[in-house]
Amino acid sequence: MVKAIMHGCNGKMGRVITDLIKADENIEIVAGVDAYTAVPNDYPVFEKIADCDVEADVVIDFSNASAVDGVLAYCTEKQVPVVLCTTGLSEAQLEEVKESSKKVAILKSANMSVGINLLLKLLQNAAKVLGPAGYDIELVERHHNQKLDAPSGTAIALADSVNEALDNAYTYVYDRSQRRQKRDEKEIGISAVRGGTIVGEHEVIFAGVDEVIEFRHTAYSRSVFGKGAVEAAKFLAGLPAGMYDMGDVIQF
Ligand SMILES: NC(=O)c1ccc[n+]([C@@H]2O[C@H](COP(=O)([O-])OP(=O)(O)OC[C@H]3O[C@@H](n4cnc5c(N)ncnc54)[C@H](O)[C@@H]3O)[C@@H](O)[C@H]2O)c1
Numbered sequence: 001m002v003k004a005i006m007h008g009c010n011g012k013m014g015r016v017i018t019d020l021i022k023a024d025e026n027i028e029i030v031a032g033v034d035a036y037t038a039v040p041n042d043y044p045v046f047e048k049i050a051d052c053d054v055e056a057d058v059v060i061d062f063s064n065a066s067a068v069d070g071v072l073a074y075c076t077e078k079q080v081p082v083v084l085c086t087t088g089l090s091e092a093q094l095e096e097v098k099e100s101s102k103k104v105a106i107l108k109s110a111n112m113s114v115g116i117n118l119l120l121k122l123l124q125n126a127a128k129v130l131g132p133a134g135y136d137i138e139l140v141e142r143h144h145n146q147k148l149d150a151p152s153g154t155a156i157a158l159a160d161s162v163n164e165a166l167d168n169a170y171t172y173v174y175d176r177s178q179r180r181q182k183r184d185e186k187e188i189g190i191s192a193v194r195g196g197t198i199v200g201e202h203e204v205i206f207a208g209v210d211e212v213i214e215f216r217h218t219a220y221s222r223s224v225f226g227k228g229a230v231e232a233a234k235f236l237a238g239l240p241a242g243m244y245d246m247g248d249v250i251q252f
C-alpha cells in the first residue's frame, strides 16, 4: 500500500484526489497539508508541509506556486518522491525543480490527463509537416474564473512540444494589444480565456492558406487530472532520484 501526503488537500483537486484514493486499495492518504484547514478530513492535516511529521512514500502536490519551494525542500530533505502538478512556477522555480530532481524523484506535469499527454505527442508530427509548410500556429486555452495563472501550464507545455518539433525556432506571443505589426511567421500566439466553471479547454490551431487544422482537448471533469495524478503517485513511490513525466506513466 502506497502512503501519500496530499499537499493542497482542501482545494478543488485535493478534494477530487481524496475521493479517488478512498476507492483505491493500493494507495492511501496518510496526511494532508493545506493553508485552509476548516474542512473535515479522514486524515491529519497540517497548515505547512514543514510541520508534517507523518511518514509517506510520495507527496502529491496541487497547491499554489508560492508553496512549491517548501514542497521541494521537504521532499529532498525527507527523500520523499513528489508528483508536482501545480502550475505557474517561475523560471527560478523551474530551475530548482531540475536541481532537486538530482536528489529525489520528481514527476512534473502541467496536465495529468491521458488526452493531453497523447496530444503532446500527436502535435509533434503535425508541427513537423505544417510548420515548414508555413501554417501559422495559435493556441487558445479556457479555464474557470478561479484560476490564478495564465496562460495555463498545459498551454505552455503544448507550445513547448510544438516548438521542440520545430527546433525551438518559435517565440511565444501572449498579448498583441500593444503591437501594430503583422504576426511573425515564427510566432506561437497563446491566448487565455477565464470564465465560469470551465474545467479546461485547449485548442491548437494550424492556420494555412485556405485551410485550418485544429486539435482540441476538453476536460469535462477534474477527475481526468486526478486519476492521472493517483497513477503517477503509485508509479513514482520508491523510484530513485530523477526527472519523470506522464510519458513514463502512460505507455502509448
Ligand atoms: N497538473 C494538472 O493536471 C493540474 C490540474 C488541475 C490543476 N492544476 C494546478 O494545481 C494547482 C491547484 O489547483 P486547484 O484547482 O486545486 O486550486 P485550489 O485553489 O482549489 O486549491 C489549492 C489549495 O492549495 C492550498 N494552498 C495554497 N497555498 C498553500 C500553502 N502555502 N501551503 C499549503 N496549502 C496551500 C489552498 O488553501 C487550496 O486549498 C494550480 O496551480 C492548478 O493550475 C494542475
Ligand SMILES: O=C(O)C1=N[C@H](C(=O)O)CCC1
Binding pocket: 087, 110, 111, 143, 147, 148, 151, 152, 153, 154, 155, 199, 200
Ligand atoms: O484548473 C486549473 O487550474 C488547471 N490547471 C492546469 C494548467 O494550468 O494547465 C491543468 C488544467 C486545469
